[in-house]
Amino acid sequence: MRIAGVLGALLVGGLNVASSQVLVNNTDEPTLYTYCQQFQTLYTQIRVESITPDSARMQFSRIMLSLRERFRSEENYHQDSLQRDSLIQTGSYFSFPLRGYPTSAIGGTHGEGYRGNGFDLFDYNVRGSHPAQDIFITDRNQDNLDDRTGQPADVLAMSSGLVLAIETAWKPGSEYRGGNWIWVYDPVLNGLFYYAHNSQVDVSPGQWVQAGQKISEMGRTGFNAYKARSPTHLHLMYLQIQPNGLPLPVNTYAWLLKAKPVN
Numbered sequence: 001m002r003i004a005g006v007l008g009a010l011l012v013g014g015l016n017v018a019s020s021q022v023l024v025n026n027t028d029e030p031t032l033y034t035y036c037q038q039f040q041t042l043y044t045q046i047r048v049e050s051i052t053p054d055s056a057r058m059q060f061s062r063i064m065l066s067l068r069e070r071f072r073s074e075e076n077y078h079q080d081s082l083q084r085d086s087l088i089q090t091g092s093y094f095s096f097p098l099r100g101y102p103t104s105a106i107g108g109t110h111g112e113g114y115r116g117n118g119f120d121l122f123d124y125n126v127r128g129s130h131p132a133q134d135i136f137i138t139d140r141n142q143d144n145l146d147d148r149t150g151q152p153a154d155v156l157a158m159s160s161g162l163v164l165a166i167e168t169a170w171k172p173g174s175e176y177r178g179g180n181w182i183w184v185y186d187p188v189l190n191g192l193f194y195y196a197h198n199s200q201v202d203v204s205p206g207q208w209v210q211a212g213q214k215i216s217e218m219g220r221t222g223f224n225a226y227k228a229r230s231p232t233h234l235h236l237m238y239l240q241i242q243p244n245g246l247p248l249p250v251n252t253y254a255w256l257l258k259a260k261p262v263n
């Protein structure tokens with residue numbers, strides 16, 4: 001994919017070389033990795049409720065507006081916006097986030113697992129919404145392996161982006177619901193993908209991932225996902241960043257139906 005390739009090449013250069021040499025004119029400007037650290041810290045504070053929802057909202061907005069500005073300064077971002085829109089419309093922008101699976105792995109028959117109302121990223125006590133699609137494998141003995149293949153199911157990046165934050169230390173008994181999760185920022189869409197309940201995370205904050213690249217293996221981590229009544233699945237959420245820097249959940253069902261299958 002050309003857009004992602006160009007952006008990715010720029011980013012990788014920016015991350016590997018001292019950031020002041022490539023992407024940054026003002027040496028006081030934070031590196032991309034700094035934003036990853038800020039996001040990781042903030043999300044952890046939200047989870048343990050050591051920050052008020054209002055403060056969290058302000059910090060989140062500041063980080064996301066800074067990230068958008070950083071990527072807007074890349075020349076290719078504007079040049080490719082038309083191509084981006086056509087790629088999104090035809091579906092070829094996205095890769096199906098589970099290797100070797102068809103769209104029938106999406107929960108429900110018409111994606112009705114999505115319930116966006118009442119979602120608040122900044123208040124960990126707010127429950128009841130499910131602004132996400134769940135994608136399932138057949139795993140009757142709940143060992144994280146697909147019963148058909150005896151293999152783990154590879155979770156793939158739906159689009160190219162910057163890995164912002166990860167969790168890898170979830171343990172059974174933990175009340176945290178996402179388990180081992182990954183946040184990826186897509187600078188072309190200016191949005192965030194969240195992949196939850198992984199058994200194993202294969203990427204690190206600051207890393208650029210390409211659409212269709214393996215980022216983790218599906219698992220059963222998370223307070224509810226670990227329970228026997230929960231079939232093994234990937235929880236996939238997308239948050240569109242609005243002009244004020246705040247997130248709005250978007251149903252990915254239409255994108256998933258059109259996404260490129262990866263084998």
Ligand SMILES: [Zn+2]
Binds near residue numbers: 133
């Ligand atoms: Zn879910």
